Amino acid sequence: MITFEGLSENFRFLVLEVSGQLRATHEFMRAPTRELFDRITGRDDYIDNLKTIIENKCFSRIHTDNSLDRREIHRIRAIHTIAVNLERIADFCVNILGQMAHLSDPGRLRPDEYDPIFAEIKASLNRIIPALEKEDLPGALAICRSEYELDRLYEAVFHRILAEMSDGRSVHDRITTIFIFRYLERIGDSLLNVGEALIFSVLGEKIKIKQFEALQKTLSTSGFGDSLSDIDFRSIWGTRSGCRIGRVERVRGARNSTGDAEGGGGPAQTGPDGKPVPAPGGLGSIYKQGNKKKIIKERDNIARWSTLFPNLVPEIFGYHEDDDSAALLVEFLQGCTLDEIVLTGDVEILQNAMFVLLQTLHEIWERTATPGPVPTDFMRQMRSRMEAVLQVHPGLRREGVDLCGTGALSTEQLIDRCEAIEKTLPAPFTVFIHGDFNVNNLVYDHARQAVRFIDLYRSRDCDYVQDISVFLVSNFRLPVFEPALRERIRWVMREFLVFANGVAAARGDATFQARLALALARSLYTSTRFELNHHFAKDMYLRSHYLMERIVAHRGTWESFRLPVEVLDCGGNAIMREDTPCALAS
Amino acid sequence: MSSEEKFVFESLQDCESIRAFLEALTEGVGSKHLVLSTGGERIELYPQGLLQVEVKARRKGGLSKVSLKLEWKDAPRVETTDRTLSVSSN
Numbered sequence: 215m216i217t218f219e220g221l222s223e224n225f226r227f228l229v230l231e232v233s234g235q236l237r238a239t240h241e242f243m244r245a246p247t248r249e250l251f252d253r254i255t256g257r258d259d260y261i262d263n264l265k266t267i268i269e270n271k272c273f274s275r276i277h278t279d280n281s282l283d284r285r286e287i288h289r290i291r292a293i294h295t296i297a298v299n300l301e302r303i304a305d306f307c308v309n310i311l312g313q314m315a316h317l318s319d320p321g322r323l324r325p326d327e328y329d330p331i332f333a334e335i336k337a338s339l340n341r342i343i344p345a346l347e348k349e350d351l352p353g354a355l356a357i358c359r360s361e362y363e364l365d366r367l368y369e370a371v372f373h374r375i376l377a378e379m380s381d382g383r384s385v386h387d388r389i390t391t392i393f394i395f396r397y398l399e400r401i402g403d404s405l406l407n408v409g410e411a412l413i414f415s416v417l418g419e420k421i422k423i424k425q426f427e428a429l430q431k432t433l434s435t436s437g438f439g440d441s442l443s444d445i446d447f448r449s450i451w452g453t454r455s456g457c458r459i460g461r462v463e464r465v466r467g468a469r470n471s472t473g474d475a476e477g478g479g480g481p482a483q484t485g486p487d488g489k490p491v492p493a494p495g496g497l498g499s500i501y502k503q504g505n506k507k508k509i510i511k512e513r514d515n516i517a518r519w520s521t522l523f524p525n526l527v528p529e530i531f532g533y534h535e536d537d538d539s540a541a542l543l544v545e546f547l548q549g550c551t552l553d554e555i556v557l558t559g560d561v562e563i564l565q566n567a568m569f570v571l572l573q574t575l576h577e578i579w580e581r582t583a584t585p586g587p588v589p590t591d592f593m594r595q596m597r598s599r600m601e602a603v604l605q606v607h608p609g610l611r612r613e614g615v616d617l618c619g620t621g622a623l624s625t626e627q628l629i630d631r632c633e634a635i636e637k638t639l640p641a642p643f644t645v646f647i648h649g650d651f652n653v654n655n656l657v658y659d660h661a662r663q664a665v666r667f668i669d670l671y672r673s674r675d676c677d678y679v680q681d682i683s684v685f686l687v688s689n690f691r692l693p694v695f696e697p698a699l700r701e702r703i704r705w706v707m708r709e710f711l712v713f714a715n716g717v718a719a720a721r722g723d724a725t726f727q728a729r730l731a732l733a734l735a736r737s738l739y740t741s742t743r744f745e746l747n748h749h750f751a752k753d754m755y756l757r758s759h760y761l762m763e764r765i766v767a768h769r770g771t772w773e774s775f776r777l778p779v780e781v782l783d784c785g786g787n788a789i790m791r792e793d794t795p796c797a798l799a800s
Numbered sequence: 801m802s803s804e805e806k807f808v809f810e811s812l813q814d815c816e817s818i819r820a821f822l823e824a825l826t827e828g829v830g831s832k833h834l835v836l837s838t839g840g841e842r843i844e845l846y847p848q849g850l851l852q853v854e855v856k857a858r859r860k861g862g863l864s865k866v867s868l869k870l871e872w873k874d875a876p877r878v879e880t881t882d883r884t885l886s887v888s889s890n
Contacts, residue, residue, distance in 0.1 A: 767817070
């Protein structure tokens, strides 16, 4: 155990004191005496002080000791949370005593009901020190689970008393009894916090027991052994889509379910053909837990992608669902996300990555193209995210303007007009799209010269313009303004536009540029909700409105509409004026 | 003291579309009456007499800027419903 001068000792005392209070309260329920009452209430002040001392030591240690590593900091934070909850448990004991005073007949409290509750609490308190010292995950989980058991025991008592109350007698005593048991149940809530703090101390992640159980079940269905302490669960990468995402790795030297030792960051195992075989835990996995519908959608989409294009998407190692959430364990892909390549890779690697990406896309579009026409819904997407945009940037909408007789339409008017136009511009065909074709949802593996897709819950048969616009704007909105880097971003956008325009020409997609203008207007506007740099967000908002104005102002056939490429500031105007079929198409 | 009236409109235009705005403004100056309104807010301006004109142009770090500023003093409003001369400004 990492020792912190005095802190560990104080903490042990606190656990012992609270255990003592619990024992005494149990005794008091059996045989209340004045002496016991005074002893318990007297010790409460001491426990309060002890908690304050621990709290002070925890904070001052974190603030003053720069040599602490992450693990030690996690441990101190856990100690603090546990101390706060232990003190609360002691308070509940005193509250029980207070309620006992209102009971005319202490005999109403049935030992067969409260003994198992006290036994459960006591067992959990006894687990705290060993779990903290040995970083024992099963011990921490057992403490968490005691809350379920305490809830169950409380519910039985509650329903029994409620049923008895229908005779209308001793209502006062019975309500008091419910209050007393309710305090015991609340001790369970505090124990749950204690257990979760212990999990945090071991894993270094704030993870709720439900999420943890989902992780555990998902891991066990995917070939990981039972010992969760062999798993390094870390890096919560984001919760933007409402999912918790983390990386799961085997701890170096730990054994997999077949007993083979594996290195956490070692090279991939190879199969009989000499090709690397992704093994659960070998390269690590990505764990996603969250909204059931989204996770199911992602699982099904990955399955469909794998059938169509094996190796394009990560392999699924495990899946688990409960009532309202689901969890997925998928292969951790080697390589870098494309935005990393754009911003930090060698020029040659970036050129390679783009070449591979465009080839991959071309193949996908060729093989999954299905004749339309199908309606698009870019303006609906824009409208549905408007509230979220305005929450972040309240000023990013405008009223209609009259400027000495000439004018500008309001944001809503522009969307309405564009939506009416969009209805007349169905996509001539669909392809199976990624659905969130953000530059950071593409992983490029230079060694294998492969681009792979991640984050696939929005994949569907749709207009390819959806993916094209999201990809372009995800590049445009990279918050990088250093001229040389910006030029790389511009190059990526130009390359992509040339390719997309070429595909459109080869397929005879005559309204491509008009639909792309609508899609870009939507992507530019909705992206502002992720951009806190107001100046940059406003720039994207203005560009989005400019595009809508150009669409509304267009006269003539939609086939003659030319996308004002300057909205992407990538110097690609000339590209869009020529309908050169894509070189890959020939 | 009269309260401040203000009109602000920002947008992105290309050279073609911005001509319409500039022409409308030019016409307004010619007729000595500019009406600008947005979202229920409305401001009417009456350029008259001598106008101070400031033209600024700037190019720096790949960013160019031209600004045209017209400034004038509003004529005091003359109330003539009465035989007594009354002068106020707002």
